[in-house]
Amino acid sequence: MTQATFYIGIDGGGTKCRVRIEDADGKHLSTATSGSANIMRDMPLAQSSIMHAIEHAVANAPVPIPLEQCVVGAGLAGANVPSAAQLFKQWNHPFHSVYVLSDLHAACIGAHGGENGAAIIIGTGSTGASFIDGKFEDVGGHGFPIGDIGSGAWLGLQAIQHTLLSLDGLQASDALSRATADHFNAKTPLDLVQTCAGFVPCDYASVVPKIAPLLGDKDPAASHLFDQAAAYIQKMADKLIGDNDLPLCLIGGLSHIIAERLSPKTQRRLRNGVASPEKGALTFAKQSLNLQEIIV
Amino acid sequence: MTQATFYIGIDGGGTKCRVRIEDADGKHLSTATSGSANIMRDMPLAQSSIMHAIEHAVANAPVPIPLEQCVVGAGLAGANVPSAAQLFKQWNHPFHSVYVLSDLHAACIGAHGGENGAAIIIGTGSTGASFIDGKFEDVGGHGFPIGDIGSGAWLGLQAIQHTLLSLDGLQASDALSRATADHFNAKTPLDLVQTCAGFVPCDYASVVPKIAPLLGDKDPAASHLFDQAAAYIQKMADKLIGDNDLPLCLIGGLSHIIAERLSPKTQRRLRNGVASPEKGALTFAKQSLNLQEIIV
Numbered sequence: 001m002t003q004a005t006f007y008i009g010i011d012g013g014g015t016k017c018r019v020r021i022e023d024a025d026g027k028h029l030s031t032a033t034s035g036s037a038n039i040m041r042d043m044p045l046a047q048s049s050i051m052h053a054i055e056h057a058v059a060n061a062p063v064p065i066p067l068e069q070c071v072v073g074a075g076l077a078g079a080n081v082p083s084a085a086q087l088f089k090q091w092n093h094p095f096h097s098v099y100v101l102s103d104l105h106a107a108c109i110g111a112h113g114g115e116n117g118a119a120i121i122i123g124t125g126s127t128g129a130s131f132i133d134g135k136f137e138d139v140g141g142h143g144f145p146i147g148d149i150g151s152g153a154w155l156g157l158q159a160i161q162h163t164l165l166s167l168d169g170l171q172a173s174d175a176l177s178r179a180t181a182d183h184f185n186a187k188t189p190l191d192l193v194q195t196c197a198g199f200v201p202c203d204y205a206s207v208v209p210k211i212a213p214l215l216g217d218k219d220p221a222a223s224h225l226f227d228q229a230a231a232y233i234q235k236m237a238d239k240l241i242g243d244n245d246l247p248l249c250l251i252g253g254l255s256h257i258i259a260e261r262l263s264p265k266t267q268r269r270l271r272n273g274v275a276s277p278e279k280g281a282l283t284f285a286k287q288s289l290n291l292q293e294i295i296v
Numbered sequence: 297m298t299q300a301t302f303y304i305g306i307d308g309g310g311t312k313c314r315v316r317i318e319d320a321d322g323k324h325l326s327t328a329t330s331g332s333a334n335i336m337r338d339m340p341l342a343q344s345s346i347m348h349a350i351e352h353a354v355a356n357a358p359v360p361i362p363l364e365q366c367v368v369g370a371g372l373a374g375a376n377v378p379s380a381a382q383l384f385k386q387w388n389h390p391f392h393s394v395y396v397l398s399d400l401h402a403a404c405i406g407a408h409g410g411e412n413g414a415a416i417i418i419g420t421g422s423t424g425a426s427f428i429d430g431k432f433e434d435v436g437g438h439g440f441p442i443g444d445i446g447s448g449a450w451l452g453l454q455a456i457q458h459t460l461l462s463l464d465g466l467q468a469s470d471a472l473s474r475a476t477a478d479h480f481n482a483k484t485p486l487d488l489v490q491t492c493a494g495f496v497p498c499d500y501a502s503v504v505p506k507i508a509p510l511l512g513d514k515d516p517a518a519s520h521l522f523d524q525a526a527a528y529i530q531k532m533a534d535k536l537i538g539d540n541d542l543p544l545c546l547i548g549g550l551s552h553i554i555a556e557r558l559s560p561k562t563q564r565r566l567r568n569g570v571a572s573p574e575k576g577a578l579t580f581a582k583q584s585l586n587l588q589e590i591i592v
Contacts (some may be wrong), residue, residue, distance in 0.1 A: 081486070081490070082486075139464050139465070139466065140464060140466075142460055142485055142488075142489045143489060143493075145441050145453060146453065146456045146457060146460060146488070146489065146492050146495075147457070147460055147485075147489065149457065157441060157442065160442045161442060161443070161445065164438055164442060164443055165531075168435050168436060168535070169435070169535055170435065170436075170528075170531040170532065170535055171531070189438055189443075190377070190378075192438075192442070193438045193439060193442065193443070194377075196442050199442075232466075235461075235466040235467070236466065239464070239465055239466055
């Protein structure tokens with residue numbers, strides 16, 4: 001088999017695909033970004049985004065990088081669904097080898113530099129995982145609207161439902177309903193309904209930066225909303241690190257707002273992440289290859 | 297202008313289109329049913345469903361019914377959206393005249409036999425309206441998931457979210473989570489996620505017949521869920537009939553469950569509906585034509 005000379009880490013999400021290339025000594029060589037790489041939503045698009053980003057990174061690298069010498073760690077949205085991961089593994093790729101894991105798992109490994117640890121992503125969506133001695137355990141996630149409780153999309157939907165009550169005259173207008181109506185430029189229920197038609201999770205989450213500042217004024221409705229979100233994330237944290245001594249990393253745009261609402265006990269376990277998800281995927285590929293070489 | 301000899305009432309919803317034909321004396325001549333007639337979702341399909349049902353009803357009528365002598369009242373899903381209603385009015389139809397109103401308004405007029413009254417539809421969706429001296433006032437609705445609070449779809453989504461918490465080990469399993477998991481044949485979170493992918497409102501609502509029986513056992517989680525639904529419908533009722541003496545009619549599959557959770561004051565205002573939505577649409581067309589003749 002061709003020698004494994006280079007390592008590529010991929011962080012492939014619903015909107016972006018980020019790629020990082022290192023040599024065998026861990027020296028960073030190149031990075032690149034392309035489009036969507038969610039293998040459950042669109043496998044051909046995901047594979048094309050991955051190839052596009054890798055070819056771009058290879059072209060910009062300071063040394064020639066033959067693809068057949070590249071060990072790839074692909075942290076991909078949708079890879080938590082076994083059927084999607086299985087299909088992805090059938091890819092007739094040009095690389096030395098490809099190891100696939102979910103984008104969440106890649107983020108978790110990246111956050112703790114390949115060591116044992118837990119991570120909760122709390123941005124447009126919400127999901128969590130722990131990584132202990134090479135094994136992952138997941139909690140939450142599941143996608144909006146049935147899952148991703150406490151996420152930006154969830155907060156946005158709650159804020160919109162709250163605002164429709166006010167615009168319908170079923171409850172008094174308040175700072176939360178005014179900020180939400182203002183963000184979506186809605187003066188009537190129909191305005192809001194027409195704006196929200198066809199909304200995807202990130203559209204719902206778009207209101208969060210407008211309502212989060214209300215927390216500084218201790219606005220009761222906004223506080224209640226974010227407290228509900230934090231209560232769910234607290235449950236995830238308890239499940240992930242309640243029975244062990246793992247460090248926990250919160251990742252994503254809502255991390256700070258949620259962190260200050262977690263229990264003091266959980267807050268004491270919080271650590272800053274040490275590396276990116278694409279670096280985590282790269283680390284996973286390296287670990288997986290080493291394990292295989294030991295087995296062989 | 298051709299004489300108005302026949303009256304046609306249409307109840308056009310997201311799944312079915314029902315048609316009723318009467319002569320000028322109010323004698324029932326024929327009925328028929330066809331497919332979807334939601335003019336916001338699909339205008340050509342709605343118009344084709346309407347024509348299909350009318351042609352079928354005309355073919356089965358005991359007397360010849362020339363379309364140009366028919367006054368049509370079209371109670372259509374989506375007609376509450378002004379742009380959709382406006383577009384529908386441009387239809388180059390073969391009838392004497394067509395009067396359009398929402399399916400909700402048609403149901404409200406039908407329920408109270410053309411007299412003043414209020415109606416709340418509580419089935420897969422939830423929405424309410426009052427009809428006072430020819431004028432409508434709406435409350436709620438707005439579509440799932442941002443609106444239709446307390447509806448079957450809303451109840452189903454809450455039940456699924458509750459069940460995912462249990463399947464994730466974030467809360468204890470209970471009768472509600474077991475009934476819901478059982479209905480969707482889900483043993484793991486992933487089972488449930490894969491089943492719910494691409495769910496539309498009626499798919500969420502499909503679990504309601506399985507969880508409603510838990511109310512008989514005073515199951516706490518199920519009771520809490522239906523109490524929340526009823527609290528929203530109570531707000532709608534207060535808005536519609538709180539400041540007047542209108543009778544209120546609850547329409548739809550969840551009417552009985554919700555009715556027994558409303559305040560005694562509201563319960564005393566409840567009436568059974570006297571006629572169908574298609575009869576309501578027919579009555580509206582008759583009233584509208586008469587008003588025009590008076591104006592002329």
